[in-house]
Amino acid sequence: MPGTSTQHIKNSARSFVRGSARSCVRRQPVEQEALRTLLAGDYHRYAQAFLLPAECRDAIEDTFAVLWLSFEDALASPDIRHYAWDILRSTVMAKTTYRDGRPALEAAVFDTVAAQDPHTSPGDQAAHVARNLELFTAISKLPDIQLDVMVLRHLCGFTPERTSELLGVPLAAALSTERHARRSLECALILPPETGGPTP
Numbered sequence: 052m053p054g055t056s057t058q059h060i061k062n063s064a065r066s067f068v069r070g071s072a073r074s075c076v077r078r079q080p081v082e083q084e085a086l087r088t089l090l091a092g093d094y095h096r097y098a099q100a101f102l103l104p105a106e107c108r109d110a111i112e113d114t115f116a117v118l119w120l121s122f123e124d125a126l127a128s129p130d131i132r133h134y135a136w137d138i139l140r141s142t143v144m145a146k147t148t149y150r151d152g153r154p155a156l157e158a159a160v161f162d163t164v165a166a167q168d169p170h171t172s173p174g175d176q177a178a179h180v181a182r183n184l185e186l187f188t189a190i191s192k193l194p195d196i197q198l199d200v201m202v203l204r205h206l207c208g209f210t211p212e213r214t215s216e217l218l219g220v221p222l223a224a225a226l227s228t229e230r231h232a233r234r235s236l237e238c239a240l241i242l243p244p245e246t247g248g249p250t251p
Contacts, residue, residue, distance in 0.1 A: 083122050086135065087115050093217055094139050096207045097199075101147040101154055110146055114139045133219025140199065154198075156191040156206075189239040190232075197232035200225055 091111055098107040117138050118125060128134040148155045190201045196218075203214040215225040 082126070083115075083119055086118075086131065090132075090135065090217070091115070093207070093209070093213070097139070097202060097217075098143050100156060100202050100206045101143055106146050110139070110142050114142045117142070130219040132216060136218050140195075150191075153191045156187040156202075185240065186236065189236050192239070193232055193235060196228055197235065200228045201232050201236075204229060 094114065095107055095111055098110045102110060114135070118135055121138075125131050125134045144154060187206075190198060190205075193201060199218060200214060203209045203217060204211070209217070211226055211229070212222060215222040218225060220228075
């Protein structure tokens with residue numbers, strides 16, 4: 052429609068999805084309600100690594116609205132947790148800021164446990180931020196699955212077991228992915244990109 056902004060179209064689509072889900076709330080399966088109870092809080096922690104608070108809330112609402120509308124497909128999928136995670140990830144990544152084609156994680160440095168610890172002095176917080184800024188920039192450049200594992204494990208602070216549950220993958224796969232991610236980060240932080248040689 053002439054004169055209609057892209058943002059207006061996005062907002063209208065979001066309202067339609069949420070409205071459709073709300074109109075069916077009386078027929079919402081117990082399984083879907085239980086899934087939201089189990090996942091929503093942890094999903095929000097993941098979204099916080101990439102989005103502002105208001106955007107996080109929107110991402111979680113949109114995720115569960117889409118999940119509700121496709122719940123039959125979710126139930127028929129090999130793993131409903133993996134199906135739901137794919138929806139969450141797509142929703143968060145559609146809203147996040149990108150730098151050089153990768154999601155920006157620098158702001159998440161300030162939300163790490165050490166940075167928020169009330170017993171940490173301002174000087175120690177600044178040192179913590181400086182140490183982790185380069186690391187989080189490198190994490191943002193990892194392949195998607197490695198990025199997710201590192202965000203869940205080291206920004207959100209989840210155990211390997213909870214990480215595998217949220218992703219809907221076997222624990223062994225989550226642990227293997229983390230090992231590969233750590234090796235990639237070690238190389239990225241040691242080898243300068245200009246020459247590929249060792250840091251003096």
